[in-house]
Amino acid sequence: xxxxxxxxxxxxxxxxxxxxxxxxxxxxxxxxxxxxxxxxxxxxxxxxxxxxxxxxxxxxxxxxxxxxxxxxxxxxxxxxxxxxxxxxxxxxxxxxxxxxxxxxxxxxxxxxxxxxxxxxxxxxxxxxxxxxxxxxxxxxxxxxxxxxxxxxxxxxxxxxxxxxxxxxxxxxxxxxxxxxxxxxxxxxxxxxxxxxxxxxxxxxxxxxxxxxxxxxxxxxxxxxxxxxxxxxxxxxx
Amino acid sequence: xxxxxxxxxxxxxxxxxxxxxxxxxxxxxxxxxxxxxxxxxxxxxxxxxxxxxxxxxxxxxxxxxxxxxxxxxxxxxxxxxxxxxxxxxxxxxxxxxxxxxxxxxxxxxxxxxxxxxxxxxxxxxxxxxxxxxxxxxxxxxxxxxxxxxxxxxxxxxxxxxxxxxxxxxxxxxxxxxxxxxxxxxxxxxxxxxxxxxxxxxxxxxxxxxxxxxxxxxxxxxxxxxxxxxxxxxxxxxxxxxxxxxxxxxxxxxxxxxxxxxxxxxxxxxxxxxxxxxxxxxxxxxxxxxxxxxxxxxxxxx
Numbered sequence: 001x002x003x004x005x006x007x008x009x010x011x012x013x014x015x016x017x018x019x020x021x022x023x024x025x026x027x028x029x030x031x032x033x034x035x036x037x038x039x040x041x042x043x044x045x046x047x048x049x050x051x052x053x054x055x056x057x058x059x060x061x062x063x064x065x066x067x068x069x070x071x072x073x074x075x076x077x078x079x080x081x082x083x084x085x086x087x088x089x090x091x092x093x094x095x096x097x098x099x100x101x102x103x104x105x106x107x108x109x110x111x112x113x114x115x116x117x118x119x120x121x122x123x124x125x126x127x128x129x130x131x132x133x134x135x136x137x138x139x140x141x142x143x144x145x146x147x148x149x150x151x152x153x154x155x156x157x158x159x160x161x162x163x164x165x166x167x168x169x170x171x172x173x174x175x176x177x178x179x180x181x182x183x184x185x186x187x188x189x190x191x192x193x194x195x196x197x198x199x200x201x202x203x204x205x206x207x208x209x210x211x212x213x214x215x216x217x218x219x220x221x222x223x224x225x226x227x228x229x230x231x232x233x234x235x236x237x
Numbered sequence: 238x239x240x241x242x243x244x245x246x247x248x249x250x251x252x253x254x255x256x257x258x259x260x261x262x263x264x265x266x267x268x269x270x271x272x273x274x275x276x277x278x279x280x281x282x283x284x285x286x287x288x289x290x291x292x293x294x295x296x297x298x299x300x301x302x303x304x305x306x307x308x309x310x311x312x313x314x315x316x317x318x319x320x321x322x323x324x325x326x327x328x329x330x331x332x333x334x335x336x337x338x339x340x341x342x343x344x345x346x347x348x349x350x351x352x353x354x355x356x357x358x359x360x361x362x363x364x365x366x367x368x369x370x371x372x373x374x375x376x377x378x379x380x381x382x383x384x385x386x387x388x389x390x391x392x393x394x395x396x397x398x399x400x401x402x403x404x405x406x407x408x409x410x411x412x413x414x415x416x417x418x419x420x421x422x423x424x425x426x427x428x429x430x431x432x433x434x435x436x437x438x439x440x441x442x443x444x445x446x447x448x449x450x451x452x453x454x455x456x457x458x459x460x461x462x463x464x465x466x467x468x469x470x471x472x473x474x475x476x477x478x479x480x481x482x483x484x485x486x487x488x489x490x491x492x493x494x495x496x497x498x499x500x501x502x503x504x505x506x507x508x509x510x511x512x513x514x515x516x517x518x519x520x521x522x523x524x525x526x527x528x529x530x531x532x533x534x535x536x537x538x
Contacts, residue, residue, distance in 0.1 A: 064450070087454055094452030104447045108258050113250075118451040120247035165451070 015039040015075075016173055016204045017063065022072030024058055032058045034228045036072070040206060042172075045199040047215055048208045050225035056208045059225065060177050063206065064096060065089045077172050094122045097166025097174040097203075099195075101181035103158040105150040105165075111137075112146045115165045122169060136164040140194055156187035163194055167203075174198060176207040180214065192218050251461040256468065259437055263465075266433035267473045273426045274477035274520055278508075280415050281516075282485055286505045287411065291404055293504055300382065300396040302364040306334075308390035316390055320366055325381055328367040334358050361392060375405060423523055430469055430527020434462050438531065463528045470524025474517050482507055 017040035024033040032055045040046050048056050061067040062074060065081045074081045079092050098104070105114045115133045124132070137143045140160040142153075150158050159179060166174050176195060180188035188211075196218060199205045209215065215222060224231050256263050302320070304313070313331070320326050332340070337360040342349040368378065382394040438445065448458050485507050493502035508516065 066450075090449075090452050090454045092452075093450060096452075098450045104443070104450065106254075106444050106447060108254060117247065117448075120243075120250075121448070121451055121453045121457060123243050125243050126246065169452075 016042045016044070016077055017206065018073075018075040019063075020073045022059075022062065022074065023070050024055075024062060024067065025070055028070075031228050033062075033069075033225075036225075036228075036230050038223055038230060040173075040204060042204055043199070043202050045196065045205045045207070045220040047220055047222045048206060048225065049210055049212075049215060049222050050231075051210065054225040055228045056210070056225055057177065060175065060206075060208050064093060064098070064175055094118070094169055095172045097163075097169070097171035099159070099162050099166050099174065099176040099179045101178035103150065103155075103162045105158060105161055107150055110147050110149060111142065111153070111161050111164075114150065114161055115168050118165050118168050132168055133164075136167045139167060139198075140164045154187075155182050156190065159183060159187075159191055160194070163191070163198075167198060171203060173204040173206060176205065178208055178210075180209070180211065185213075188214065189217075248457065248460045248464070252464040252468070255437060255441065255461050255465055259440060262433055262436055262440075263469065266429055266469050267476070269429045270426050270469060270473035270520070270523075271476040271480070273422045273429070274474045274516075275480050277419055277422050277519075278477050278481035278516060279484065280418060281512075282481060282507070284408075284411055284415055285508075285512075287408055289506065290501055290504050291408060298368045298378065298396075300366040300368060300378065300385070300394060302366065302385050302391055303361045303393040303395070304363060305390050305392045306361065308362075312390045316388055317364065319388060320364060320385070323381065323384075325368045325377055326366045327369045330365040330367075332363045332365055334360055334362045337361070337363065423519075426470075426473075426520075426523040427526045427530065430466050430524050431530040433469065434466060434528055434531035437465065438462065459528075459532045462532060463525065466524035466528030466531075467521050468524070470520040470522070470527075471517060473524075474520025477520070478508070478513060478516060 017038075019039070020037045022033055022036040023031060025031045036059065048059060050056050058067065062069055063076065065074075065084070069082070076092060077095060079088060081089065084092070106117070109117065112133055115136060116129050119129045119132055134143070137146060140163050142157055142160045142164065145153055145157055145161075150161065153161065159182075163179075166176075174195070179195070180191050183191060192214060195205055195207065302316075304316075308316070317329060317331070320329050335358070338352065338358050341360060342352060345352070368381075378396050382396055385391055385394045445458055485505070489502050489505050492505070
């Protein structure tokens with residue numbers, strides 16, 4: 001096992017995400033993303049950062065095929081998104097985890113059901129679901145809330161449920177879009193610790209944030225976007 | 238290996254969730270479809286029973302041949318023989334003048350006393366011909382009547398053609414108009430189901446997005462809406478059948494009380510088992526059709 005200077009897995013050679021010459025516009029010729037290329041290796045934790053309107057969310061959505069690019073190539077865990085059928089993309093998403101600022105939990109599903117849903121969709125046999133859900137509930141520390149509905153939970157607890165749902169399928173990559181955006185500083189720290197601990201177990205994490213304080217505190221590689229271009233590609237100090 | 242149950246369980250869970258989460262939309266939809274299906278059921282019931290009653294009357298189709306008073310016994314034998322040789326006639330009764338008077342007195346009841354004051358019996362003798370319902374349509378009966386009128390000793394031929402012809406035309410019209418009516422109601426049902434599911438899709442767009450994100454295929458996402466369409470169609474057609482049975486039951490009682498002499502009420506029948514199942518299937522199919530239309534609106538992305 002090779003550990004990096006933060007005590008986490010060192011990235012292996014194979015890129016988990018490879019983006020080449022990616023461009024996207026909503027209203028041609030105003031390009032949101034201009035000819036962007038980068039790689040994320042297995043086990044890396046990277047931030048996508050930049051000011052509002054820089055194209056972070058667009059890039060983020062392109063990475064899990066929620067949007068189609070105008071040109072360029074995106075390969076996620078070996079799958080070329082431009083060539084993949086809808087079913088292949090669906091199968092890929094089962095190997096990915098998603099965490100959003102607004103949690104995206106199903107309001108009338110209990111915590112347990114929200115987490116179990118990801119397993120049910122992938123056709124996990126019922127007898128394994130209980131065990132797997134409880135395992136991730138312990139990782140994020142919300143075992144006691146299992147029968148509650150999302151709206152009966154605090155923001156931080158809802159985000160933990162979302163992380164548990166993202167984790168339950170043992171994902172290869174976790175995509176997190178401003179996961180601390182709606183949370184106060186203390187809870188945001190807890191969430192960041194959870195994400196880093198997940199990364200510490202070998203899961204690649206791509207996190208969108210514009211919170212410079214977090215970037216300073218939890219130092220990792222940053223892809224800095226500005227006006228649709230990848231302007232910085234370095235450790236942020 | 239995941240079993241079929243492991244795949245179907247979450248789909249059923251989502252279906253129940255969809256229905257429970259939007260009870261009002263579902264209730265309104267079921268009510269509207271029930272009304273449309275009720276009208277369909279009442280139309281089919283009315284048509285089916287009218288057809289049955291008319292067929293029964295047709296199978297009891299009689300022609301009365303009134304005879305001249307001066308017809309000789311030999312002439313009567315010849316006429317009887319002529320009638321029995323006709324393909325359409327399956328039975329023949331001779332009603333003498335005395336028998337006709339007796340029957341008339343029974344019909345008049347207490348008011349028949351004036352008949353005793355008459356100097357002679359005014360009623361003619363007649364032959365009552367019972368026709369084969371299989372061959373005796375209205376045109377045949379009219380042709381037969383023309384033939385009989387030409388025979389010696391025949392004064393008049395009566396067969397109630399006018400009202401029977403009117404009834405047949407009415408039934409034919411009901412059949413064709415009913416087809417248009419049924420098509421219209423079916424279209425309304427499909428439209429209602431499609432609109433409800435579309436509303437439902439709109440209301441649950443965030444949930445659908447979550448499902449896509451956690452790796453659901455399009456098929457997985459639309460299946461609950463298919464089941465919802467089936468559910469609405471099946472429940473609505475069951476309600477429509479229940480209501481139409483209630484309406485039919487009370488109409489039958491009312492008809493028996495109002496016009497007992499017509500003896501129509503005992504002839505009326507509700508749907509048999511195969512018709513009930515067909516009707517339920519129709520409701521379900523309309524639900525599926527509604528789903529198919531609405532599912533086109535569900536964007537892949």
